Amino acid sequence: MEVGVYLLHRLEELGVKSLFGVPGDFNLGFLDLVEDYPGIEWIGNCNELNAAYAADGYARIKPGSVGAVLTTYGVGELSAINAVAGCYAEIVPVVHIAGFPDLEMQKKKPIMHHTLGDGRYNIYTEAAALITYSQTTLNNPDTAAAEIDRVLSDCALQFRPVYIALPTDVAYLKIASDRLRIPLPRAAAPNSALAESVVIEEIVKLIEQAKGDVAVLVDVGAVRYNVVEEVKAFVEETGFPVYATSMGKSIINEAYERYGGLYIGQLTRPEIKGMIEDAKLILYIGALKSDLNTGNFTTKLDVARTVELHAATTKIKFSEYPGVGMKALLPKLTSALSPFDKSQTLSIHVPKWTYPLPQEADEVISQNWLWSRMREFLKPKDVIVAETGTSAFGVQDIPFPKDAVFVSQILWGSIGWAVGSTLGAALAAREKGLGRTILFIGDGSIQLTVQELSTMLREGLTPIIFILNNTGYTIERAIRGENRKYNDVANWGWTSLMKALGDVDGTRSKSYTVKTKTELDSLLNDEAFANAGVMQLVEIGGMRKFDAPYVLKVSTGKGETW
Amino acid sequence: MEVGVYLLHRLEELGVKSLFGVPGDFNLGFLDLVEDYPGIEWIGNCNELNAAYAADGYARIKPGSVGAVLTTYGVGELSAINAVAGCYAEIVPVVHIAGFPDLEMQKKKPIMHHTLGDGRYNIYTEAAALITYSQTTLNNPDTAAAEIDRVLSDCALQFRPVYIALPTDVAYLKIASDRLRIPLPRAAAPNSALAESVVIEEIVKLIEQAKGDVAVLVDVGAVRYNVVEEVKAFVEETGFPVYATSMGKSIINEAYERYGGLYIGQLTRPEIKGMIEDAKLILYIGALKSDLNTGNFTTKLDVARTVELHAATTKIKFSEYPGVGMKALLPKLTSALSPFDKSQTLSIHVPKWTYPLPQEADEVISQNWLWSRMREFLKPKDVIVAETGTSAFGVQDIPFPKDAVFVSQILWGSIGWAVGSTLGAALAAREKGLGRTILFIGDGSIQLTVQELSTMLREGLTPIIFILNNTGYTIERAIRGENRKYNDVANWGWTSLMKALGDVDGTRSKSYTVKTKTELDSLLNDEAFANAGVMQLVEIGGMRKFDAPYVLKVSTGKGETW
Incomplete structure (x- = not known):
């Protein structure tokens, strides 16, 4: 199987049905393989920045899958770099494949088109390394499959963009397809069992002490780290009032009867602001505390009353439990609480979020x-x-x-x-x-x-x-x-x-x-x-x-x- | 004078009358200064890539001037990076100014919009360093003027892009304007006098030995390093047949009677190919031997009959003379030959380059x-x-x-x-x-x-x-x-x-x-x-x-x- 086809199999395994990008002479060979590959459709874009944005949007709608974008050497990949950096910042798993000169050319380093004219053939890979989680240049067919698996696993498990430089000739070199029999790992490393049991015990205790007055705050990490179902099961089991940050908007169905709306620090609607900030316990899931996601850093969550669940760590008040990630933790926490007596919780009324049409006298669209x-x-x-x-x-x-x-x-x-x-x-x-x-x-x-x-x-x-x-x-x-x-x-x-x-x-x-x-x-x-x-x-x-x-x-x- | 205004004065000095770019919250303050500055017009572009391309095209038409583009932090500057890298490859002097967080923010490194969310505030500057000649982050008002002068001088003298990160607050800090009294250096370091005289002697001797059979080949370096006038004076003084590479096209007026057309290796028109390759002496000015500028590396210029003039060096046959650049050398060479006896030279007929309208029977536009x-x-x-x-x-x-x-x-x-x-x-x-x-x-x-x-x-x-x-x-x-x-x-x-x-x-x-x-x-x-x-x-x-x-x-x- 060609290295290029191996790569396509792995992309398909990670949920890629559409590959975005722009053709260029360093990726045309690989594009033949793409066009002939039944499981993935080539979506030719008008330019590379847009293509990478499209891969980003694609991945956002399919948590658990990745997005993918293909560009050509130098000119193409650099045009996409802003979008790929955006995927890094926003925790969106996108695979950036860039066509790369063949092995002979890499050795001789002629003054080729799309180079800087100074023989620095790896400079774009260096640029990509600044804004991607991991990278590989597939120069060695003996390790190509393992390298593809390594960076794609990183993409799928870390939910960050990765970069693959694919030399024009290597795309066509034949390698064994044996590795395909073993699926790529899709589950994060298991939680440290002892630490996890301590964390569950602690949180259950805090929940009991709160006597139903628990506010759940859902942030973007919940969708990016693919724990939406786990969060939903937890809030439905407990009936806790639930809120979202700006970036967490819509992770919890906004028609849900226990959902109160957005918490954005000082910009929060007054009728819910206190319900979050003054709750006896705040469960903050998947926090990303950026300026615009916190009402310009005006969120006021008392650390002494807050538990934060993250992808690979848990924070309970002032202590941190590294190695206890929310994907495995949440279902166990839900089980530990089940069946949960909702009576106290449900006595807390969650005001319905509405926004009635303002009565304005004029016709201007305000x-x-x-x-x-x-x-x-x-x-x-x-x-x-x-x-x-x-x-x-x-x-x-x-x-x-x-x-x-x-x-x-x-x-x-x-x-x-x-x-x-x-x-x-x-x-x-x-x-x-x-x-x-x-x-x-x-x-x-x-x-x-x-x-x-x-x-x-x-x-x-x-x-x-x-x-x-x-x-x-x-x-x-x-x-x-x-x-x-x-x-x-x-x-x-x-x-x-x-x-x-x-x-x-x-x-x-x-x-x-x-x-x-x-x-x-x-x-x-x-x-x-x-x-x-x-x-x-x-x-x-x-x-x-x-x-x-x-x-x-x-x-x-x-x-x-x- | 504000640091930003100082920068604008220096840009104007380097010929900038139009500043391209896209506004963003990290450059809005500086943009107030731009809009109020009489000598430079703001050209707001639709996006940053296009803006940097525009600065590139602007600089190309004004040899001796620079182009300039202004973007915002992160998202804006990364969108422009492909165009700036192109300026590096093609030797086009463009100043890339990127809005940058203020000093306080740089210290505290909050999770700001336009950052990767991980506190790496200097990552875009690192990216810029890969594809620009020199860079500065104007964090210190005491050195800001000197730093601006340093990178702008590099831009003007090396004809490559440079990068200036301008923190929002520093743009408004007041500094002394004294340095403006001294213009930026515009002339390259003088040639080493002794080496230069040897070079002139050698070339004059080779020209004499060639008995008029000298082919001048003009490449892109002639226009990029701003020696067009010097080249013209030389070819007019001597009457030597003159040709251009693909990238050198139009540097010599293509209606000039001693101009023979393009030399592109095997793609050269047969009637001139031998006149260049077989000339007794080939004077190759401003060479850039890239694939598409050499008919995919098919140019056949015998080193033993070739003199290459470059920005900072001269090659005579197999020897190199570092420190002897063409800007100062060419006028002296012209003088050393003047008055030149053109009789032998003019006996060589330069075939006129034509391309008659092909007679085709159909209406399809071929x-x-x-x-x-x-x-x-x-x-x-x-x-x-x-x-x-x-x-x-x-x-x-x-x-x-x-x-x-x-x-x-x-x-x-x-x-x-x-x-x-x-x-x-x-x-x-x-x-x-x-x-x-x-x-x-x-x-x-x-x-x-x-x-x-x-x-x-x-x-x-x-x-x-x-x-x-x-x-x-x-x-x-x-x-x-x-x-x-x-x-x-x-x-x-x-x-x-x-x-x-x-x-x-x-x-x-x-x-x-x-x-x-x-x-x-x-x-x-x-x-x-x-x-x-x-x-x-x-x-x-x-x-x-x-x-x-x-x-x-x-x-x-x-x-x-x-």
């Missing part, structure tokens, strides 16, 4: 009105991608329907990410039979990566793209330079875009401009729009230049009246 | 016909940007008019580069009063970076964009997988593109589709088209899937009949 109205439009199982900026803040103002999935990049925050990510998310959603994929993005952000809408069209995907047109970078206006020219962007002809990007005869997409509450409202009420079966783009125009979702206005000090 | 026809369309002083792929090969088949400028990326070869580069080139061409800026690009390549057409429109630039629509990556089809799906790209509605990208009412651009020789011919003959005063986009459709310019067909072994 941010407050927009997100509330969108709340009514969303359906169970929708996949909701929100770009960094007003969109990612806006959706935090509203609860999602049952089993809707929130996809955003709140730590890395690379504008433009959401377009590529929507492509990957929509493909994964189609595979998994999820609902509609809906993107919320600003007119500034979409310009970075706009061409990837054409790939969605080509692949027959049917996302709904809402473009919030406020003629500039609104989040930056909120931060600084609200009247500066540098925050303005060119106004595009949004309803001509889909035609330009490939829907030449207008049969495969629909585009709309709405500029008033009435127009948007009637569009959203239109059943034909809600279930169009084609890709749709909606320009939401006429928005105020100075307006932002509540959370953004407050966190940037603009105040509610900006 | 590559052979296309480039020949374009030759007639081009005008003196036009700036011709050719994308890596069929376009960069195609223009090598034809001579350009007097003082037309060729811009391409033959070593780095990053597809998509040409769009951003055209923006920068067109701005620089406007500054310098050059002719039209004309881009040749394929339908595959333009998809990578297409959004930057909108910036050209916004800036009132009037380039002509020719899109060769052959429904895929033609250069890759020539290399491998000619019938593979991975080489196909989605077909776009090209004539709707300018409207989508901002020409909403259709007054600021014109778009055309031509599908036959007759249609293209009459468009090119139309004076209103040739001097439109607005941006124009021409889709050249109906081209054969399997067809390429002569040089590409031969070099990929497809043969002339592909």
